Amino acid sequence: MxxxxxxxxxxxxxxxxxxxxxxxxxxxxxxxxxxxxxxxxxxxxxxxxxxxxxxxxxxxxxxxxxxxxxxxxxxxxxxxxxxxxxxxxxxxxxxxxxxxxxxxxxxxxxxxxxxxxxxxxxxxxxxxxxxxxxxxxxxxxxxxxxxxxxxxxxxxxxxxxxxxxxxxxxxxxxxxxxxxxxxxxxxxxxxxxxxxxxxxxxxxxxxxxxxxxxxxxxxxxxxxxxxxxxxxxxxxxxxxxxxxxxxxxxxxxxxxxxxxxxxxxGGKNPQVVFADADLEDAADGVAFGIAFNTGQCCVSGSRLIVERSVADKFAQMVSDKLQKAVVGDPLDENTQLGAITTDAQNRTIMGYINKGKEEGATLVSGGEQLDFGHGQYIAPTVFSNVTPDMAIAREEIFGPVLTVLPFDTVEEAITMANDTEYGLAASVWTKNIDKALMISRRVQAGRFWVNTTLAGGPELPIGGMKQxxxxxxxxxxxxxxxxxxxxxxxxxxxxxxxxx
Structure with missing residues (x-):
């Protein structure tokens, strides 16, 4: 050919x-x-x-x-x-x-x-x-x-x-x-x-x-x-x-x-965002972290743990970003999110989106199947008013579904980040280097990113902690x-x- x-x-x-x-x-x-x-x-x-x-x-x-x-x-x-x-x-x-x-x-x-x-x-x-x-x-x-x-x-x-x-x-x-x-x-x-x-x-x-x-x-x-x-x-x-x-x-x-x-x-990876972060950069990074490979990514940043004072504003910033992401034909050079790979995974993702609504989470954006006349596509989805006990906050969805959970203190952010059976990856967004280093030491994850996500190279080891x-x-x-x-x-x- x-x-x-x-x-x-x-x-x-x-x-x-x-x-x-x-x-x-x-x-x-x-x-x-x-x-x-x-x-x-x-x-x-x-x-x-x-x-x-x-x-x-x-x-x-x-x-x-x-x-x-x-x-x-x-x-x-x-x-x-x-x-x-x-x-x-x-x-x-x-x-x-x-x-x-x-x-x-x-x-x-x-x-x-x-x-x-x-x-x-x-x-x-x-x-x-x-x-x-x-x-x-x-x-x-x-x-x-x-x-x-x-x-x-x-x-x-x-x-x-x-x-x-x-x-x-x-x-x-x-x-x-x-x-x-x-x-x-x-x-x-x-x-x-x-x-x-x-x-x-x-x-x-x-x-x-x-x-x-x-x-x-x-x-x-x-x-x-x-x-x-x-x-x-x-x-x-x-x-x-x-x-x-x-x-x-x-x-x-x-x-x-x-x-x-x-x-x-598996992974249910946290992205911890503090109010002192560059919020524009963080919003883009969080959007990328959940939407890359249509969220079908074991190191996907699917839990947004964000400081309460900026939680609503930041969730909207991420939602605005995701609504601009180009979903479409995988063979199109401009496409950023392609198709869901299998029928079974498509059903799983939509099932979790419906479960999130049933559990009382607020759908900020997305949540629907997109019809292009062929293939299977899902709009990147953001849920707010999520509690840590909800299935969408605890279980690996393996799709472009982001849950927003606010925190008040650094200790609470660390506890929430570690409140999972998984320990594959995590990110923190802050301009305070002391805070970033402390979080990187205490969050249980085999891969950790500071003011970025899904980055690295062949020099760095890959793997997880816990389950x-x-x-x-x-x-x-x-x-x-x-x-x-x-x-x-x-x-x-x-x-x-x-x-x-």
Missing amino acids: DMASSLLALPETPRQFGHYVDGAYVPSGDRDVFTRNSPGHDTAVTRISKCTKDDLNGAVASARAAFEDRRWAGLSGADRAAVLLKTAEILRERTEEIAYWETLENGKPIAQARAEVQGCVGMFEYASGLARSLHGDSFNNMGDGAFAVATREPVGVVGVITPWNFPFLILCERVPYILASGNTMVAKPSEVTSATTLLLAEIMTQAGLPDGVFNVVTGAGSTLGQAMIEHMDIDMLSFTGSTGVGRAVVEAAGKSNFKKLGLEL SGWGREAGVYGVEEYTQVKSVFIEMGKRDHWIK
Whole structure:
């Protein structure tokens, strides 16, 4: 396809994908096939294989063989870095193609999808440096007769289960770091957004990744995902999704081979706004924090905790901002909020909006389904007069729905921010640096932003506290997460015999 001429046009026919094992696509053959309709257009865009457990076993066996013969783990960090850098180069060249299929399957705006691909380029470039710098430690304090080292070694075969909200970005927050330390892997994307995961496998083969190091199986989480969690030959599993499913992942892993787990789960993230903040900047940031990716974002700032003296004024400022946001066709360059990705999520969001009204919250703006003649769209929504016990204030909605809760004191703001089972992310808006630092220390969240939100880069670790998961992705911590530490004690000279 000529991406330059057809980037913003719908495909004439759905693109057919097989799954990816041992460096090549495996055709669908007689397997069942899932046809994905674009949530922004109700048009069939991709056809994806429904892999079987035998397909999964084949992919894991390929990854295991590639790990055991050390075709990847046995390379120098410099050689692994070269493949990661080449991948970054190809991602730049194929940005338009990747963003196009990401937009079609997910419904996010094309401009956002392009920016996400560029962010993924940075992940591969940064991880390439970590492939060269990853190291252990030495202990030269064992006396003249001994020496010891602690080494970092790859875990082995890593399974990665990714969600539908950021199919490519979340994948790339993991893959380069998993590979930098010498692991092999099997990825299973969401069944509704599989295309770009398969494209990355193809690109990495093109970049020189040995066959079998990165494999992709496609299918439903309830069957194929569950089989990955229980698989006895997967040494570690990275799962991104809801806290409820994450709890089931922990239970299943404990019943199989006690595989190591990395979990990034749900969030009900606070944005704390003080009266001394730059309110214009804060209003824009809060609007962005709830509307980015149509609110289908685990670090979405869905709870606005705002100082009472400015609460009404500020809620209106945010509402005014959101009403100006451009909701529409994801393939339109000007769109800021695209389509809701799945029918089920669309029903969930609208259900919470109705529940908010029933619970007595005041609908400030939004709250309705938008009709463009095709696709599924929801206007960004603001509720005021919300109390902490309401479902819309406590449960993860995963949509563009903001709840406004006022506070009077700093201590009350901290208590309200922490009044959740989650601990994924948080923001504070204030021009008082002492206050900002104090809040950042006391709010329980794995990611924290001051006078901004949803910002960062590949250098910074990603992950949650409390029921938002465990482990860290990205940054130096993200590579170390996929290693295990081995201590090696070396005795020198003649042994002092135990048996004389």
